[in-house]
Amino acid sequence: MPNDDTHKPPGADDIAPKSAPLRWLWKFNHGLDIVKGLSMVTVASSLVVGYFQYLNAYQEKVGSQAKEDMAAATATYTEISGAFAEMQALQQTLYSDFTRAVRGKFDASDKALDTKNAQAISERYEKARIALRENIDVLTRKAEVYIDWASNTYRDPAEKHNVGDDPLSRQVLRDYAFDCSDKYNFPAFGNVHAEDDTPTKEVADDEYCAIAEKRGVDDRTKPKDAFVRICAGPQDRAAKRIYWYSAKHHVLTMHYCFEAAHDRLAAARQWASRSDRDIAKEKEIVEREKEINAQLDDLAGRVGAFSSLALHQMERIRVKYRPVGFLCSVPLVRNIPNINCFPIRTASLTH
Incomplete structure (x- = not known):
């Protein structure tokens, strides 16, 4: 009796070519035959389901990134503003206690209330100042990464960026003798309602230092x-820019101005710590009480300006990641750059 298996139609594996290149080509063609057998409705439905599954996965990534960015920005703002607010308050309190004690002529008495208060905060102030100086570079970078970069809607990490594109640093502020008391050097954010049609002649940075009229923000x-x-000086170097919408620049200038006030109050700090006193320097900073108080008030204003900017930029992070509209679900339309449907970039990294 003949074997029934001899009449079985050959299977796919039986008719496939044996060589690897021909086998791959055969499988590809076989796959096309299967697709041809599907109805247009089936194919379209599969594409639509896959498309919306991709959108859902993308939106989940966006939501996760939004939470991480807001948490990092909030923590950075809290850390920086807290450190500087504490230092500014201690500095101003120490100086006011000192001036009251000297003017009241009880600065030599350890039992006087102002003297006891100043001595109580002196050690705390010096320790906090050292801690801030140790951490200032880290805080500066945190402000740049977690506030400046995170709030920049148009910044694409995949684009080409030079390391150290921003030239401003503590050393630059020191070498250029940044004047904290100059009214033009105080933080200002401009006016979103300012007119655009007023023609102004832009002065190049390498020419700015040679002109007589210096410009501020109004x-x-x-x-x-x-x-x-x-x-830096009379026409010896090109000007450097300080951007008031940069949290990093705020941190750098705040620290520089705080250190300037710290050095100026050396005589008061010596008195508060019960170190050797410099009577001549003490007399000088008492006589300049109005000027020094204005300097300390300006420093408090800088801390407030940083807080205002940080909160403003955190709102921009919310806008960057807010839920998208219907257009962002439409194929091709959502790829238009002006619609901003892609807060998380997916481009390949370039150098």
């Missing part, structure tokens, strides 16, 4: 132009 300035330029 109500006629658009936010994109909210920066000041500092010069």
Whole structure:
């Protein structure tokens, strides 16, 4: 009796070519035959399901990234503002206690209330100042990464970026002798309602230091132009820019101005710590009480300006990750750059 298996139609594996290149080509063609057998409705339904599964996965990534960015920005703002607010309060309290004690002529008495208060905060102040100086570079970078970069809607990490594109640093502020008391060097954010049709002649950075009229930020300035330029000396170097919409620049200038006030109050700090006293220096900083108080008030204003900017940029993070509209679910339309449907970039990294 003949074997029934001899009449069985050959299977797919039986008719496939044996060589690897021909086998791959055969499988590809066989797959096309299967697709041809499907109805257009089936194919379209599969594409639509896959498309919305991709959108759902993308939105989950966006939501997760939004939480991480907001948490990091909030923690950074709290850490920086807390450190500087504490230092500014201790500094101003120590100086006011000192001036009252000297003017009341009870600065030599350890039992006087102002003397006891100053001595109580002196050690805390010096320790906090050392801690801030040790951490300032880390805080500066945190402000840049977790506030400046995170709030920049148009910054694409995949684009080409030079390391050290921003030239501003503590050393630059020191070498350029940044003047904290200059009214033009105080933080200002411009006016979003400023007119754009007023023609202004832009001065190049390498020419700015040679002109007599220095420019600041006022109500006629658009936010994109909210920066000041500092010069190292009489025409010896190109100007450097300080952008007031940069949290990093705020941290750098706050610390520089805090250190300037710290050095100026050396005589008061010596008195509060019960070290050797410099009577001549003490007399000098008492006589300049109004000027020094204005300097300390300006430092408090800088801390407040940083807080305002940080909160503003945190709102921009919310806008960057807010839920998208219907257009962002439409194929091809959602790829239009002006619609901003892609807060998380998916481009390949370039160098």
